[in-house]
Amino acid sequence: MTADKPVIHVQGLEKSYKDLRVLRGVDFDVARGSIFALLGSNGAGKTTVVKILSTLLKADAGTAAVQGFDVATQAANVRESISLTGQFAAVDEILSGRENLVLVARLRHLKNPGKIADDLLARFSLTDAGARKVSTYSGGMRRRLDIAMSLIGNPPVIFLDEPTTGLDPQARIEVWQAVRELAANGTTVLLTTQYLDEAEQLADRIAILHEGRILVNGTLAELKQLLPPAKVEYVEKQPTLEDVFLALVGDNGTKESR
Ligand SMILES: Nc1ncnc2c1ncn2[C@@H]1O[C@H](COP(=O)(O)OP(=O)(O)OP(=O)(O)O)[C@@H](O)[C@H]1O
Ligand SMILES: [Mg+2]
Numbered sequence: 001m002t003a004d005k006p007v008i009h010v011q012g013l014e015k016s017y018k019d020l021r022v023l024r025g026v027d028f029d030v031a032r033g034s035i036f037a038l039l040g041s042n043g044a045g046k047t048t049v050v051k052i053l054s055t056l057l058k059a060d061a062g063t064a065a066v067q068g069f070d071v072a073t074q075a076a077n078v079r080e081s082i083s084l085t086g087q088f089a090a091v092d093e094i095l096s097g098r099e100n101l102v103l104v105a106r107l108r109h110l111k112n113p114g115k116i117a118d119d120l121l122a123r124f125s126l127t128d129a130g131a132r133k134v135s136t137y138s139g140g141m142r143r144r145l146d147i148a149m150s151l152i153g154n155p156p157v158i159f160l161d162e163p164t165t166g167l168d169p170q171a172r173i174e175v176w177q178a179v180r181e182l183a184a185n186g187t188t189v190l191l192t193t194q195y196l197d198e199a200e201q202l203a204d205r206i207a208i209l210h211e212g213r214i215l216v217n218g219t220l221a222e223l224k225q226l227l228p229p230a231k232v233e234y235v236e237k238q239p240t241l242e243d244v245f246l247a248l249v250g251d252n253g254t255k256e257s258r
Contacts, residue, residue, distance in 0.1 A: 005068065007032045007157055007188040008053065012062035015048055022048050024212030025062065030205075035179065035189045037203035039196070044209045046192035050161050053190070054084045066157055082157045083150035090146060091134050097121065097145050098130040104152045120148040124178055140171020147178055151187075158182065160191040164198060176202055 006029035013026040022045040030036040040046050051057035053064055055075040063070065069077040091100050098117050105113035121130040124144040134142060143163060150158060163179065164172040179202055183189050193199055199206045200220055207217040216223055239247075 006030055007067060008036070008190060009065045010049070010053070010062070011064070013049070013052065013059050013064055014061040015045070015052065015057070015059050021212055023052075023059070023062075026209065026212070026214055028207050028214055028217055030188060030190055032188055033183055033186045034204040035183045035191065035202050037199035037206045038190065038192045038209055039194070039199050039206055040192070040209035041194065045212065046209060047161055049209070050084065050159050050190070050192060053078075054082055054159055055079055056084075081155060082159060083153075083155040084159045084161070085146050085150045085163060086161050091142055091149065093135040094133065096131050096133055097126050097137065097141075100134060100145060101149060101152065104149050108153050110153060116152060120151065123181075124148045125174070138171065140167050140174055143167060143171065143175055144178060147175065151182070156186075157188045157190070160189065162192055162194065164193070164195065172198070 008028075008030035010026055010028050013023050014021075015023040026045075026049060028036070028038075038046050038049060048057065052059045053066060053071060055071050055078050058072065063072075065071065066078045067081040069081065071078050091097075092103070095103065098121060101117035101120055102113045105116045110116060118127075118130075121127045124147070126141060126144060126148070129137065129141060134145065137145065147160070147163065160179065164175050167175065176198070179189055179191065183204075191198075191202070203220070205217065205219055206223060208215045216226060
């Protein structure tokens with residue numbers, strides 16, 4: 001396929017669970033090598049979109065294609081082009097980080113599983129922890145291992161469903177860095193998130209899924225233009241917790257002690 005064709009093309013996607021109409025006509029495209037963030041509240045249907053795109057779930061209506069392959073009629077081709085890191089980490093606790101990676105590389109019948117594992121450990125700053133059981137890893141380390149596992153075999157498209165939910169700020173930054181590197185190497189990334197700052201930090205384009213449809217879709221700058229320009233307003237300043245804290249314990253003597 002040509003470089004300017006979207007890698008992910010979604011049109012008129014509909015999905016209901018019994019009476020619950022979750023997707024009511026979802027449209028969007030994702031360009032090659034870009035990071036696309038699908039933003040929405042709990043239950044908006046983000047995971048449903050990701051499941052349809054990764055062929056785990058059938059849509060009721062509409063079309064979706066990945067790498068030019070239709071998710072409904074060419075599911076096997078789609079699966080070869082993608083990897084999915086689900087909302088809940090899929091690593092094996094009993095195995096070490098390295099063993100998890102080697103296992104997946106073996107399952108995919110790749111040559112040199114050991115080297116693949118070591119390269120990925122290095123890429124995700126897990127070399128030192130590689131021999132340790134995953135049960136001893138922090139949440140951020142697990143998430144990075146999970147993403148590393150999904151990269152085995154170099155899929156051109158990767159879906160990350162809420163990659164940083166539950167992570168502390170430092171671990172989130174590490175995952176963001178890993179995602180940025182993926183896109184810089186030409187991988188197309190579709191991620192879902194509930195965190196506005198995550199979309200701001202990472203995404204080339206942001207789409208907001210609300211009540212079954214894409215409410216807006218654009219770059220961060222475009223989305224900001226949807227609101228009127230910033231106004232100067234005078235507001236009464238309430239003390240922050242930080243002000244209270246500093247007033248009570250002092251801030252290293254730069255102010256008079258109380
Ligand atoms: N298998 C299912 N059967 C019935 N209802 C479902 C099923 N899967 C999802 N739903 C419902 O569909 C809606 C969308 O769910 P989905 O998981 O896609 O939302 P989400 O945007 O990923 O939410 P979250 O931010 O909580 O992960 C929710 O109301 C959910 O309860
Ligand atoms: Mg979800």
